[in-house]
Amino acid sequence: MKQINFDIEAKSKNLKEERDDLKRKLNGLASEKNLLAGERDTLKRMNSDFQVRNQNLTLERDELKKINLGIEASLKSLTAEKDELIRTISIIEANNTNLTEDRDERRHDIQNNRWEVFEGSAYYVSVGKKTWQESRRYCKSQGADLMVINSQEEQVFANGFNKYMWIGLTDLETEGTWKWVDGSRLTSRYWKVGEPNGQTNENCGNIKTYESLESWNDEQCEMLLNWICEMSLT
Incomplete structure (x- = not known):
C-alpha cells in the first residue's frame, strides 16, 4: 500500500x-x-x-x-x-550698309548736282514746272520730299531762290487744316496778307511773293510751277 x-x-x-x-x-x-x-x-x-x-x-x-x-x-x-535674331541682325547690317551707300551716293549727287545744303538738309529747286502732286512724286523719286519750313531762317533761305514754287504744304486732307507733307502741323506761318483764300479750290501751298518774308500763297494743285525738294542729311 x-x-x-x-x-x-x-x-x-x-x-x-x-x-x-x-x-x-x-x-x-x-x-x-x-x-x-x-x-x-x-x-x-x-x-x-x-x-x-x-x-x-x-x-x-x-x-x-x-x-x-x-x-x-x-x-x-x-x-x-x-x-532669328542673328538673321535679323544680318538683315539690319545689310540694310545699314545699303543706307550708308545710299547716303554716300546722295551726298555725291548733292556735291555734283544742283542741290544746296542748309542746316542739315539738302535742297533742290527745279528748272521745269509741274503740278503739286507731280512735283512731290519727283522729290520722292530722289529720296526727298517737298520742302517743309520749320523756322524763319529756313523761310528766308527758301525765299532766297527767288522762285514762284511749290512747297510741301497742303490742306487736301481736311479743308482749312494746313499740314506739311511729313504730317506735322504749322508751327511758323508765313502767309502773304489775305492768304490762304482759295478755300476748296486752292489746296496746295507755294512761295509766290518771295521779296517779302510772308510769301506763302494757296493755289490750285494742278497749276504748273517750279518746286523745291528737301532731303535730310542726318
Missing part, C-alpha cells in the same frame, strides 16, 4: 513538473508571439513608409521629367530666337 502511495505521489510530482514546464513553455511562446507581433507591426510601418517614400520619389521623378521637358523646350525656343 505504501508503495502505491509512493508511486502516486511520484507521478503527481512529475505531472506537476510537466505542467509547470508546459506553462513556462507557453509563457515563452506567448512572449515570442508578442515579439513577433511587434516585429510584424514594425515591418508593416516600415513597408508603409517605404511605399510612401517610393510614391514621393515617383512623383518627384515625374515632376523632374516635366521640368526637364520644359527646360528642353525653352532651350529649343531660345535657340530659335537666337537664330
